[in-house]
Amino acid sequence: MIHKLLKKTKKDTNIPLKDLLQLLDEWNALYNKADQAYWLVNLAERRFIFVSPSCEKICGVPPEAFYQDVEVWKKIIHPEDREKIQKKRSVLWKGNSFEHEYRIIHQRDGTVRWVLDQTFPAFDENGKPAILSGVVTDITEIKKMREKLLLAEKVYEHVQQAILITDENGFIQFINPAFTEITGYGSEAIGLSLDFLHSGYYNENFYQTIRKTVIEKGQWRGRLRGRRKNGEVYVQQTTITAIHDQEGHPIFYLFIFSENEKTATNLKDDLKLAQEVQKRVLSKPLKTESIDIYGMYVPSEELGGDMYAWYQIDNDRYGIFLMDVMGHGVAASLICMSVRSLLNGVIRKCIYPKEVFHELNKHMRLLYHEDGRMNTYYFTAVYVMVNTKKRFIEYASAGHPPGFLFHQNGLVEELDQGCAPIGLLSHLHVETGKLNYAPGATLVLYSDGVIEGPNSSVRTNIEMFREKLKSFIHLENKSMITRMHKMFKEEYQFTDDISLVVAKLH
Structure with missing residues (x-):
């Protein structure tokens, strides 16, 4: 009823008094919504002619008090808002509209409440303001919600x-x-x-x-x-x-x-020592008649989780492994070392990529997920089993950038089959790849520090790195690694560790 009445008085500024009273009768003048009070004032006599019973719920004063004293509302307004609001409400007796939010004090329970006070004039047959019609709405809860939203907004900002x-x-x-x-x-x-x-x-x-x-x-x-x-x-x-x-x-x-925050300054000496230990466990160059493997590790300023290793499984088979633990610092290094400690046994026992990854995943889940928290520690990896007698490689990549197999005829194949990172899931579904090669092929594995750069596309960075490798691929291993190391020093900003493994397949 109130909303319709307000809409009517806003739309028709010359609504006659008799029509207004008729509207009240039609729309039920005894409107009694708990959070709204409606009232009418006769301007000529400056007295209330109607106050809805709901006003007692809002302000603690019954309608009769308003009939007896037209100024009673002033006493209800909060003392800190009283002077300001009285100045603004002075326009009412001139027949002007009014809308403002302010505080009142409930006269029975003493609580402070916020109200929205809206007043509109109604006009007689001569177009002169005759009646003021108003609605007072209790907006205390809305105000609290606004304050909570404001608080949340400030928290979010800071x-x-x-x-x-x-x-x-x-x-x-x-x-x-x-x-x-x-x-x-x-x-x-x-x-x-x-x-x-x-x-x-x-x-x-x-x-x-x-x-x-x-x-x-x-x-x-x-x-x-x-x-x-x-x-x-x-x-x-x-x-x-x-x-x-x-x-x-x-x-x-x-x-x-x-x-992730950088390692504290007072731990730098310890971290340098840990970096040195980490470098010492990397596999040394391996050279036989059928394969020549060489690696390079360039650490960033922080202790990282890069590690590579290779093993001769038997007379004809070799296992080559490269991993990158998610994150930096002591935690990443410890995980790296724990994997390194059992890698020899796992590769010699399991041999093939699928079995190796399943065993490593079981190890990660057992050690680092006992508290039930999911996906906290994991690492990416690529593992290649090289069969030098039958001249093929079998591989899998666990969320790791794809390695390359460069053939002497210029063809380059990517090692893009695999699974999710190790330790991420309770069970891995591993897809393996198998590639044949002829003597003279070169296998290149690398960590993601190599492909981190200003380009927004990782794919673009991978292709750029592959093209750079082509200019070095004809070199023997040690010379190739030396040239690549020089290029990294000149062209790369070391935000992450860089690892590179090159295997010449004879």
């Missing part, structure tokens, strides 16, 4: 962790300044799918696994590689939480992540 909210379909609805600071993306990200934030290091199965975990368990925590707007790759500690409606259906997804 929290150091990046906050991202998507709808149920994965389209971004909200970001905070920390998100922009870390990723470089601002308001242009709103409305986009999360896909544009993917670093290019993981396939769709990896992201499907994360989504499945969030849907089934409500949350996922772990480390992810992200890619900034400028193309730079970084590691982020991420928590993804599903937000459900009352029926239990997911309506939003909350992403909170932060960039």
Whole structure:
């Protein structure tokens, strides 16, 4: 009734008094909504002619008090708002409209409440203002909600962790300044799918696994590689939480992540020692009549998780392994060393890529997932079993950049078959690849530090690196590694470790 009346008085500024009273009668003048009070004042006599009973619920004063004293409302207004509001309400007696939010004090329970006061004049047959019609709405709860939203907004603005909210379909609805600071993306990200934030290091199965975990368990925590707007790759500690409606259906997804902090200054000496130990466990060059293997490791400033190793399994077979633990620092190095300690036994026992990866995955799940937290520690890897007698390689890549097999005729084949990173899933589905080679072929494996650069496309960086390798591939191993090391020093900014393994197949 009140909304219709207000709409009518706003639309028709010359509504006659008799028509107004008729409207009141038609729309039920005893309107009694708990959070709204309606009133009418006769301007000529400056007295209330109607106050809805609901006013007592809002302000603690019955309608009769207003009939007896037209100024009673002034006493209800909060003392701190009284002077300001009285000045603004002075326009009412001139027949002007009024709309303002302010505080009142409930006269029975003493609580402070916020109200929205809206007043509109009604005119007589001569077009002169005759009646003031008004609505007072209790907006206390709305005000509290606004304050909570304001508080949340300020928290989002100043929290150091990046906050991202998507709808149920994965389209971004909200970001905070920390998100922009870390990723470089601002308001242009709103409305986009999360896909544009993917670093290019993981396939769709990896992201499907994360989504499945969030849907089934409500949350996922772990480390992810992200890619900034400028193309730079970084590691982020991420928590993804599903937000459900009352029926239990997911309506939003909350992403909170932060960039891993650098190692504290007072640990630099220890880290340098750890780096030296890490380099010493790398396999030494191996040279036989049928194969020549050489490796290169260039550490970044931080302690990382790169490691390569190779073993002669029997007279005709060799196992070559390269891994990269997600993240930097002591944790990544310890995981790297734990894998290195059992790698010899695993490769000699399992031999083939599928069995090797299953055994390593079991090891990672046993050691680093006992507390039930999913997807916290994992590593990417590539493993190649070389059969020098039958001249073929069998390989698998666990979320790792594809290696290359360069043939003497100029053909280059990528090692692109495999599975999810080791330790990510409780069970791996491993697809292996098999490639034949002729004498003179060269196998090249590398870590992702090689393909991190300013380009936004990982695929572009892989192809660029493959083309650079072509100019060195004719060289013998040691010369090739020396030339590549010089190129890395001159052209690369070491944001991550760089590992490179070259195997000449005779």
